[in-house]
Amino acid sequence: MGLVIDDSLDRPDGVQQHVLTLGAWLTGQGHEVHYLSSTTVRTDLANMHSLARNLRLKFNGNRLGIPLPAPARPITALLGSVDFDVLHINMPYSPLLAGRVITRARPGTRVVGTFHILPWTRLTRWGTRLLGLVQRRQLRRFTRVIAVSAPAAVFAADALGVAPIVIGNPVDVARFAQARDVELAREGAANEAAPVRIVFLGRLVERKGAGELLRAVASMRALTQTPVQVVLGGTGPLREELETFVGGHGLADCVEFIGYVTEEDKAALLAGADVVALPSTGGESFGISVVEALAASRGVVLAGDNPGYRTVMEGLEDQLIDATDTPAFATLLTRYVDDAAARTQASARQVVHAGRFDVNVIGAQVLGVYRG
Missing domain, CATH: 3.40.50.2000 (Glycogen Phosphorylase B;)
Structure with a gap:
């Protein structure tokens, strides 16, 4: 499994906690888990792949990092060397990192998403809808989309044109x-x-x-x-x-x-x-x-x-x-x-x-x- 996050895994914010908690559990179940992220310097995670630099900004009332354009070569090399059964994309996602991973994924790899946000500002609402329009064709590559709550599922359906199922965030x-x-x-x-x-x-x-x-x-x-x-x-x-x-x-x-x-x-x-x-x-x-x-x-x-x-x-x-x-x-x-x-x-x-x-x-x- 490849758990894909556009942000860094160096901070313990909500999406990071989702990725790390799920990744640790999957590893404990005997699965091979890889983490695909933007700039991450922590060294305690096996199979950590930092594929792009990130830029810090505010979004939906939170701090987060968005990736600068991820070079094609390391993505292609990783997807060529690891035969992923699943790529799990944390959403909304950037076309500059996760989007490039999806584009280069092997045809037999299942692409699954988890949608995490509920808008707090109009900018977030309309920005996500615009992203959905840009990514509409690529979203057809997804086998299934998860939303972390029913309200998030409603927003994801409206903004991205997907039909999510609801599965909450994992907590230890x-x-x-x-x-x-x-x-x-x-x-x-x-x-x-x-x-x-x-x-x-x-x-x-x-x-x-x-x-x-x-x-x-x-x-x-x-x-x-x-x-x-x-x-x-x-x-x-x-x-x-x-x-x-x-x-x-x-x-x-x-x-x-x-x-x-x-x-x-x-x-x-x-x-x-x-x-x-x-x-x-x-x-x-x-x-x-x-x-x-x-x-x-x-x-x-x-x-x-x-x-x-x-x-x-x-x-x-x-x-x-x-x-x-x-x-x-x-x-x-x-x-x-x-x-x-x-x-x-x-x-x-x-x-x-x-x-x-x-x-x-x-x-x-x-x-x-x-x-x-």
Whole structure:
């Protein structure tokens, strides 16, 4: 199998997590997996093929790298030396890298795609439609297209003229659930007088909702006397603005910015939260971070009520929030800050719920698509 991504695999963003989690599972099942990407310098992946340089920019409210034109020679050499049964293209894709791989693929190679995005801006919506028009003939080369959620499938059908099936993103649920088990084992020794710990983890950009969380916390102070500790993990351009808000609203005593959180530290951070707040306001096609939190947290997960997160939170809709409604957000936060039993009950059902997206479940579904 060749897993093809136009971006670098050096960063742990959503599409990268999809590729790496699926690739590790396929390798563990005995398959030969190759990674075809733009500039990637990590050396821990076998069969890593960096085929083009990339250019950093913003797209759909995220950072990503787009490839500069990939030279034909290394692509031709790779496809000549490896007889791929499947090339799995992450979509939307660039004609400058993945498109060139598809064009040079052997006739007997199955080409499968996974479509990942839901537009947050008009530019994203129309740009994807334009790309679909340009690639319409090449898209006929695809045996099947997967979308990571039903809303993403609707957009892919409209923008690209394809008929996707829905298979969610794979998550190593066992790793995150193990962190939860470790935290629960320690809980008996915890200090009951300790503040309730509210954790946000994500990019400090507008659509991820860190600002909405801080506004809700400021409003919540009029609703409860329970002490809280708010931990914001992540980096981004809004950090200075958020720090100014914290200082101006008397929150400096309870809010901590911890910066970038490594993949190795993520599970423990989520497991130690009484409340995980992921109040994204839009532009989400799925919610890998939400699944990770559902599996890991000893407490409750509150997620933004957007189409992608609603897909992941099906059955847990009472934990969805319109993060732009500050009074309602503050009220929901207060409910769980004040009720430890409700947090425990939520955690027990969440970890079971997360199992729908475990890599063993999703991987088997993807493998079924490969086999046709």
